[in-house]
Amino acid sequence: MRLEEQPQPAGESPWETALAQLDEVAELMGLAPGVHATLRCPKRALIVSVPFRRDDGSTRVCQGYRVHHSMTRGPAKGGIRYHPSVDLDEVKALAMWMTWKCAIVNIPFGGAKGGITVDPKELSRQELERMTRRFASEILPFIGPERDIPAPDMNTNEEIMAWMMDTYSINKGYSVPGVVTGKPVSIGGSRGRSGATSRGVMYIIFAALKELGLGIEEVSVAIQGYGKVGGVAAQLLHDSGCRVVAVSDVEGGLYREKGLDPEALNRYKRDAGTVVGFPGAEPVSNEELLEIECDVLVPAAIEGVITVKNADNVKARVVCEAANGPVTFEADKILNDRGVFVVPDIVANSGGVTVSYFEWVQDIQAYFWSEKMINDRLRQIMEGAFYEVYEFAAEKRITMRQAAHWIGVGRVAEAHLTRGLFP
Numbered sequence: 001m002r003l004e005e006q007p008q009p010a011g012e013s014p015w016e017t018a019l020a021q022l023d024e025v026a027e028l029m030g031l032a033p034g035v036h037a038t039l040r041c042p043k044r045a046l047i048v049s050v051p052f053r054r055d056d057g058s059t060r061v062c063q064g065y066r067v068h069h070s071m072t073r074g075p076a077k078g079g080i081r082y083h084p085s086v087d088l089d090e091v092k093a094l095a096m097w098m099t100w101k102c103a104i105v106n107i108p109f110g111g112a113k114g115g116i117t118v119d120p121k122e123l124s125r126q127e128l129e130r131m132t133r134r135f136a137s138e139i140l141p142f143i144g145p146e147r148d149i150p151a152p153d154m155n156t157n158e159e160i161m162a163w164m165m166d167t168y169s170i171n172k173g174y175s176v177p178g179v180v181t182g183k184p185v186s187i188g189g190s191r192g193r194s195g196a197t198s199r200g201v202m203y204i205i206f207a208a209l210k211e212l213g214l215g216i217e218e219v220s221v222a223i224q225g226y227g228k229v230g231g232v233a234a235q236l237l238h239d240s241g242c243r244v245v246a247v248s249d250v251e252g253g254l255y256r257e258k259g260l261d262p263e264a265l266n267r268y269k270r271d272a273g274t275v276v277g278f279p280g281a282e283p284v285s286n287e288e289l290l291e292i293e294c295d296v297l298v299p300a301a302i303e304g305v306i307t308v309k310n311a312d313n314v315k316a317r318v319v320c321e322a323a324n325g326p327v328t329f330e331a332d333k334i335l336n337d338r339g340v341f342v343v344p345d346i347v348a349n350s351g352g353v354t355v356s357y358f359e360w361v362q363d364i365q366a367y368f369w370s371e372k373m374i375n376d377r378l379r380q381i382m383e384g385a386f387y388e389v390y391e392f393a394a395e396k397r398i399t400m401r402q403a404a405h406w407i408g409v410g411r412v413a414e415a416h417l418t419r420g421l422f423p
Contacts, residue, residue: 014093014303020329022096025405028398034421035413039099042092043068043110048138050116052130062131066114066139068148069095072415075146076112077102077353079153079182080135080160086115090303094324098353100408101346105385107357110412112148114139120155132160136167143168145178145364151356152182154302157228158194162187178363181356190359192374193352198232199375200351201322202240203382204343205296208318211390212341214295222246222294222316224253224286225301226265226275229322229349233298235262246284246292248301249274253289254281290314299326306331314340321345336399344401346408347389354381 019040026036050062065088068076078098091113099111116135120128142148152161161183168179177188185191192199209216219242223230226247234244243259251274254260260281268278276283290297290310297316299305303325306314311327311334319335320343321327327335327342335342355378362368393403 013089014325015089017304017325017329018093018096021401021405022409024329025402025409028396028402029406029410031409031413032417035416038416039070039409039412042095043070044142045088045092046139046142047088048135050131050135050138052127052134054127055124060127060131062116062118064114064116064135064138065091066142066148067091067095067112068142069111069113070099070412071110072412072419073103073110074108075110075144076148077109077151077356078112078114079151079352080156080164081113081115081153082118082120082155083115084117084119085302086117091115093303097324097346099412100405101350101353103408103411104346104389104404105350105354105381106411107354109149109353109357112150113153114150115153128160129163132163133167136164137171140168140171143179145176145360149178149356149360150180151352152228154227158182158184158189161189178360181359182352183359188359188363190355190362190374191369191371192378193355193359194228195232195236196355196374196378197229197322197349197352198236200354200378200382201229201233201298201300201320201348202236203351203379204348204386205237205298205318205320206240207383207386207390208320208341208343209296212317214317217241219243219295220245220259220293221296221298222255222289222292223298223300223322224248224289224305224326225299225323226253226269227300230298230300231262231266231269233300233322234260235266238262242296245294246289247275248284248286248289249276250301252276253284253286254278255284255289255292256281292316296320298322302326304328306335308334311335312338314338317341318343321348324349332399332401342400343386344404347385347400347404350385351378351382354378 045067048064050064094113102109161180183189226249246255291313296318300322306327311331318341
C-alpha cells in the first residue's frame with residue numbers, strides 16, 4: 001500500500017487528535033473555560049473554488065482552503081499543501097498545531113494552514129502555475145505580510161511560493177517579498193530556509209540523545225518519508241555520524257542494517273523516481289518501517305501513521321515527529337506507557353517556521369543574513385525550546401507532548417487574556 005493511500009483509522013482524524021490534545025492540556029493547566037472554547041475554534045476558515053485551464057483547453061475546478069486558527073500573538077503563519085487528502089478538518093488541525101508551534105519557539109506569529117485537494121503529479125508545470133496563481137488570487141484578501149504569510153508544505157516548493165508572491169505583488173502594484181516565505185533567494189528568500197525543518201529535527205534528535213545518554217555515532221535511525229524533510233534529515237544525520245538504516249517514500253521503503261548512503265540513494269531516486277529497488281538493501285513497506293529495530297524513528301510523511309493498531313510494535317527508543325500529527329492521541333499514550341521517548345511535532349519540526357520568521361524579518365528590513373548566522377540562531381532556538389519543554393515535563397511529571405502543549409497553549413492564552421475580548 002502506498003503511504004498516501006493509507007486509510008485514516010476511525011475516530012483518529014487530525015482534527016480530532018488536535019482537539020483531544022488541547023482538551024487534555026486545558027484540564028491539566030486549569031485553562032479558563034472561555035479561553036478554552038475560543039482556542040477550540042479557528043478564527044476564520046475560507047473555502048474557495050480554484051478553476052484553472054488545462055493544457056488541452058478544458059477547465060478543471062479544485063477545492064482550496066485557508067484557515068487562520070489564531071492571530072492573537074501576531075500575523076498568521078502556515079504552509080500550503082497540494083495533496084488529494086486535503087480537506088477542511090486536516091487544514092484546521094494543521095493550523096491549530098502551527099499556533100502552538102509558533103508559541104513554543106516564541107516567535108510573534110499565530111497559526112494558519114492552507115491547501116488544495118489535488119494530486120500535483122497529474123498536472124503539467126504550466127497547469128500547476130495557473131492553478132497556483134488562481135488559488136493565490138482567491139485567498140488574496142486573507143494574506144499579506146502583516147496578516148497571513150504562507151510557506152511551502154507537502155508537494156509545494158520555492159517556485160510555487162514565487163508564483164504566489166508575484167500574483168500578490170501584481171495585485172498590489174509593487175513587489176511584496178514578505179507575503180510568503182520559503183521563496184527563492186533571488187527574490188527575497190532566506191539562505192538556509194530549504195533545509196531548515198530537517199536541520200531543526202537534527203538539533204532536536206541530538207538534544208534528546210544527549211539526555212538519554214546515547215552518542216550520535218552509536219545510534220541507528222529509520223525515516224518514514226524520504227521527501228523534502230526526511231531526505232534532507234537523512235543526509236544531515238548521516239553526515240553527523242548516525243547510521244540511517246531505513247527510509248521510505250510513497251512507493252515503499254528499504255532497509256540495510258549496516259546503514260544507507262544518502263548521496264548514492266539520492267542519485268538513484270533522481271533516476272528512478274523512488275527509493276524502491278535501491279541495490280544492496282532489503283525492501284520493506286511503510287508499515288514495516290515503523291516497526292523496525294532502531295534507536296530513533298522519524299515519521300516525516302503524513303498524519304496518523306502510528307495508531308493504536310501498531311503503537312505496541314514500535315521498537316524505537318525515540319520517536320521524533322518530523323511530520324505533523326504522525327502519532328494519534330491514543331497511540332501517544334501507548335508509546336509513553338511503554339517508555340518510548342516521543343518528541344512532539346510542535347517542537348521537533350518547528351525549524352521551518354523559525355527560519356521562515358527569519359526570512360520575514362529580513363524581507364521587512366531589506367537586510368539579509370549569512371547562512372551561518374541563520375543556522376546558529378536556529379540551533380539556539382531549537383535547543384532552547386527542547387530543554388524548556390524537557391525540564392517542564394520533568395517538573396510537572398507529564399509527557400513531552402503535554403509539556404509542549406502546556407507551554408504553547410499557555411502563551412497564546414496569556415496573550416488572549418492580556419488583549420481582552422472586544423467588544
